[in-house]
Amino acid sequence: MTDPATRPPLRIVLAEDSVLLREGLVRLFGEAGFETAAAYGDAEALLADLEATAPDVAVLDVRMPPTFRDEGVRAAIEIRRRMPRVGVLLLSQYVEGTYANELLSSGEGGMGYLLKDRVASLDELRDAVERVSQGGTVLDPQVVRELLARRGDPLASLTPREREVMGLMAEGRTNAGIAKQLFIGVGAVEKNVTSIFQKLALEDSGTDHRRVLAVLAWLQR
Numbered sequence: 314m315t316d317p318a319t320r321p322p323l324r325i326v327l328a329e330d331s332v333l334l335r336e337g338l339v340r341l342f343g344e345a346g347f348e349t350a351a352a353y354g355d356a357e358a359l360l361a362d363l364e365a366t367a368p369d370v371a372v373l374d375v376r377m378p379p380t381f382r383d384e385g386v387r388a389a390i391e392i393r394r395r396m397p398r399v400g401v402l403l404l405s406q407y408v409e410g411t412y413a414n415e416l417l418s419s420g421e422g423g424m425g426y427l428l429k430d431r432v433a434s435l436d437e438l439r440d441a442v443e444r445v446s447q448g449g450t451v452l453d454p455q456v457v458r459e460l461l462a463r464r465g466d467p468l469a470s471l472t473p474r475e476r477e478v479m480g481l482m483a484e485g486r487t488n489a490g491i492a493k494q495l496f497i498g499v500g501a502v503e504k505n506v507t508s509i510f511q512k513l514a515l516e517d518s519g520t521d522h523r524r525v526l527a528v529l530a531w532l533q534r
Contacts, residue, residue, distance in 0.1 A: 323446050326368040327352040328359040328388065329404070330377045338372065338432060345439040354378070356388035363395060370400040370446045375412055386412045393421070400445030404429050408456050422525060425451030425485065444485060450525050451485035470512050478505040483528045 325347050329335040332354070339349045350366040353359045355378045359371065371392050373385035389401040402425040405412070412426070425445040431453055432438050441451045471479060474495075481491045488502045495502070506524075515523045 322346055322348040323369045323442065324348050324350045324367065325442065326350050326359055326363070326366050326371050328354070328356045328371070328373045328377060328385065330354050330374060334374075334429070341432065341435055341438055342442075344435055345442070347439075347442060356384045360388055360391060363392065363399075368399055370402060370442050372402045372404065372442070375403055375405040375409060383412060389424075393423075397421075397423075399423070400442075400448070401425065402427065402441055402445050402451065404432065408453075422448040422450050424525075425449075426456060427451065427453045428455055441485075449485055449487075450528065452483050452528070454484050471509065475505050475509050475512075478502060479509055479527070482506070482509075482524055 323346075325342050327335060327338055327342075327349060329338060329352070335352050335354070339352055342349050350368055351359070351362060353362075356373060359373070363371075371389070373388055375385040376382060377384040385403050389403060392399055392401055400423040403412070404427055406429050408428070423445050425441050427437075427441055431441075444451050477495060478491055481494055486494065488499050488506065492499045492502045509527055510523055513527055515526055
């Protein structure tokens with residue numbers, strides 16, 4: 314097994330039209346131990362250089378030139394089509410549930426959606442980048458809370474504990490992370506997750522990312 318201390322730093326490509334935020338993110342990536350391979354003011358330039366920069370993770374603003382609507386989402390989908398191994402982390406100024414759902418609609422991991430306020434925390438940003446680079450899914454807690462508040466109780470059959478576990482799954486936490494957050498054993502978390510999968514009729518096909526599909530069901534009901 315490779316010693317983590319000897320591994321090369323994660324390579325990041327960044328697309329953000331605000332110069333100040335772009336420069337701030339590059340500085341934060343450096344402090345987090347990552348290498349920024351390239352930083353752009355729009356998604357088209359990032360896509361044009363994608364193969365040449367060979368990133369581990371692409372970090373994109375949701376709204377960028379020319380229309381300031383969903384350029385980052387479109388670029389994220391294209392990145393995963395061309396280079397499925399590349400993790401994608403979207404940043405947004407506001408909670409935009411449609412884009413969060415669209416980002417996760419493939420049922421694959423390696424995706425993240427954070428509010429821009431979250432990037433002020435170096436630890437939060439480092440954790441999000443590392444998790445999507447490893448195939449995990451990251452959703453900002455505020456995104457989860459506001460989506461649930463909008464839609465009401467999505468799955469009435471879940472127990473209170475299963476709702477807690479589901480909410481933390483939606484944030485992208487592992488079973489160990491959920492156990493730590495709820496002060497319960499990993500075995501108890503696994504039992505709750507299994508029950509959630511059963512109630513959502515998510516069978517283990519060997520290919521589908523059931524945790525992501527469960528989160529989608531949770532957010533879309």
